Amino acid sequence: EAGVTQSPTHLIKTRGQQATLRCSPISGHTSVYWYQQALGLGLQFLLWYDEGEERNRGNFPPRFSGRQFPNYSSELNVNALELEDSALYLCASSLAGNYGYTFGSGTRLTVV
Amino acid sequence: AQSVTQLGSHVSVSEGALVLLRCNYSSSVPPYLFWYVQYPNQGLQLLLKYTSAATLVKGINGFEAEFKKSETSFHLTKPSAHMSDAAEYFCAVSELTNAGKSTFGDGTTLTVKP
Numbered sequence: 001e002a003g004v005t006q007s008p009t010h011l012i013k014t015r016g017q018q019a020t021l022r023c024s025p026i027s028g029h030t031s032v033y034w035y036q037q038a039l040g041l042g043l044q045f046l047l048w049y050d051e052g053e054e055r056n057r058g059n060f061p062p063r064f065s066g067r068q069f070p071n072y073s074s075e076l077n078v079n080a081l082e083l084e085d086s087a088l089y090l091c092a093s094s095l096a097g098n099y100g101y102t103f104g105s106g107t108r109l110t111v112v
Numbered sequence: 113a114q115s116v117t118q119l120g121s122h123v124s125v126s127e128g129a130l131v132l133l134r135c136n137y138s139s140s141v142p143p144y145l146f147w148y149v150q151y152p153n154q155g156l157q158l159l160l161k162y163t164s165a166a167t168l169v170k171g172i173n174g175f176e177a178e179f180k181k182s183e184t185s186f187h188l189t190k191p192s193a194h195m196s197d198a199a200e201y202f203c204a205v206s207e208l209t210n211a212g213k214s215t216f217g218d219g220t221t222l223t224v225k226p
Contacts, residue, residue: 004155033213043156043202043216056213090155099163100146101214103155 002027004104006091012110013081021076021107025093031055032074033094033101034066038087046089049074050096081111114139114205118217126225131175131190133220135203138184145186146204146214147177156202162186173197198224 005024013019025032034046045058049068063079072093078085088108092101119134137143144163148156160171167179177188186203200221204214 035216042218045213045215048213092156099144100158100161101148101156102158103148105153105155 004091004093004102006089006104006107008107009105010108010110012112015081015083015111017081019078019081019085019109021078021089021091021109022073023076023091023093023104024073025091026102028095029093029102030072030096031094032068032072033092034074034076035090035092036060036087037090037106038084041087043090047076078109083111085109086111114143114207114215116203116205116215116217118201118203118220120220121218122221122223124223124225125193127195128192131188131193131197131222133188133201133203133222135177135186135188135217136184137186137203137205139205139207141207144206144214145177145179146206147171147175147186147188148202148204148216149173150200150202150219152199159188159201193222193224195224195226198222 007022031050033048035043048056052068066076068074088106090106092103094101115138117136146161147159150156160169162169162179170176175190200219202219203217206214
């Protein structure tokens with residue numbers, strides 16, 4: 001069974017540009033979560049999608065947005081990139097109700 | 113609101129020694145509790161979970177954790193450390209009423225000395 005897949009693995013962008021990160025959950029998982037893991041700041045909750053709807057949002061500015069597609073894959077968009085957006089972005093999926101996440105390997109975003 | 117505190121950002125043990133990683137949580141409603149492990153340049157892997165069944169939970173790789181409501185704790189233990197256990201460990205909590213979102217602790221880096 002394929003795990004949670006994220007693409008790209010690495011992404012380098014210039015300040016002010018937009019970044020798009022993609023995630024495919026485990027087959028059968030309807031919930032997708034996005035977390036930011038910045039150096040020294042731990043895992044910060046970004047977004048939770050379930051059945052195509054945004055269910056919860058962390059304390060991030062509106063330039064962080066995303067969506068979930070009918071096949072449950074998800075996309076995270078970060079507009080107007082700032083240097084402090086440089087981080088590892090982790091996607092996770094779970095069955096509805098969160099009995100534990102399965103994480104992808106992450107996308108390393110570097111903003112220069 | 114839910115929160116997690118991991119006591120000790122770094123723990124060092126000798127190979128074969130007991131591993132004890134501490135986690136205390138705060139939750140206004142009955143929680144789900146989790147431990148995850150992260151190896152360098154990888155995502156997190158679920159070690160074990162407490163979802164209101166047995167208070168002593170066994171996970172992968174010989175780890176276990178005990179839910180103690182009176183102490184609001186969920187400490188992770190392993191009787192005998194192995195070199196391959198060296199990694200960063202995260203405790204996480206989610207609330208039944210907001211079951212989709214987990215809040216993570218800051219992590220504990222475990223070093224295993226030969």
